[in-house]
Amino acid sequence: MKVTVFSGSHKGREGNTLIMVEEFLKGAEEAGAETENIILTEKDIKYCRGKFECWLKTPGRCTIRDDMDDLLPRFMASDIVVFACPVYFDNVPSIMKNFIDRLSPVLLPHFEEDEKGEYRHAKRYEQYPKFVAISNAGLPGQTNFEVERLFFRRLARAFHTELIAEIYRGEGEIFRGQKNIMLKPLLGKYKKLLRYAGKEIVETQALSEQTIKDLEKPIVPPSLYITFGNEEWERLRSEYQKEEK
Numbered sequence: 001m002k003v004t005v006f007s008g009s010h011k012g013r014e015g016n017t018l019i020m021v022e023e024f025l026k027g028a029e030e031a032g033a034e035t036e037n038i039i040l041t042e043k044d045i046k047y048c049r050g051k052f053e054c055w056l057k058t059p060g061r062c063t064i065r066d067d068m069d070d071l072l073p074r075f076m077a078s079d080i081v082v083f084a085c086p087v088y089f090d091n092v093p094s095i096m097k098n099f100i101d102r103l104s105p106v107l108l109p110h111f112e113e114d115e116k117g118e119y120r121h122a123k124r125y126e127q128y129p130k131f132v133a134i135s136n137a138g139l140p141g142q143t144n145f146e147v148e149r150l151f152f153r154r155l156a157r158a159f160h161t162e163l164i165a166e167i168y169r170g171e172g173e174i175f176r177g178q179k180n181i182m183l184k185p186l187l188g189k190y191k192k193l194l195r196y197a198g199k200e201i202v203e204t205q206a207l208s209e210q211t212i213k214d215l216e217k218p219i220v221p222p223s224l225y226i227t228f229g230n231e232e233w234e235r236l237r238s239e240y241q242k243e244e245k
Helices: 015-030 068-076 094-101 142-158 172-178 184-204 209-214 222-243
Strands: 002-009 034-039 080-086 108-113 119-123 130-136 163-169
Touching: 002 015, 002 068, 002 094, 015 080, 015 130, 015 163, 015 172, 015 184, 034 068, 080 094, 119 142, 130 142, 142 163, 163 184, 172 222, 184 209
Parallel strands: 002 034, 002 080, 080 130, 130 163
Antiparallel strands: 108 119
């Protein structure tokens, strides 16, 4: 089984989402999967021009020459594709949306009605990879992911596939406290859950209800997270003000 992650954080290899991805992939590898984590900030991906040339002029292939020439085949060669990104203003970051827009060549331009009476573009290929979403938000709580939940579910429908797992982590900035003696065991426990989730996805193509429940529990009480978070923002602001003087 091939599991490919497309990591869409503007911070590249320094983002909090990457920490989640690395643990998830460890579990997938333990279950025997071949894994790859593609950092989108390291790729040359130009904006879609919306001319439909990938459907009309060069069917199934974009006329823009950039790294999508390589990424599209890797997307289609995967059994499971993981979209990994932080929440930016309640939705996916622009770098992730740009990548997704450029996936349009793998579909046909023709319209069709789905089993629910809705409409979408038809398949170009018989089978598409199954989807997983991994995301974190700086604020606590699962409501931060309401837009992404809908987006990724609609995306799976558009690509004639299943969204087999969603892993959403509020309190994302807590990952920056990995060396904190009080936070280290709490983060260790959560990382263990991520590894188990990666293993479970490979072995069963789904997450159990218990795994989902455990993954969504707050790592620390939200009130405590907010208090320490605001104190950290004040500390950082003071440092910047000193530097400007």
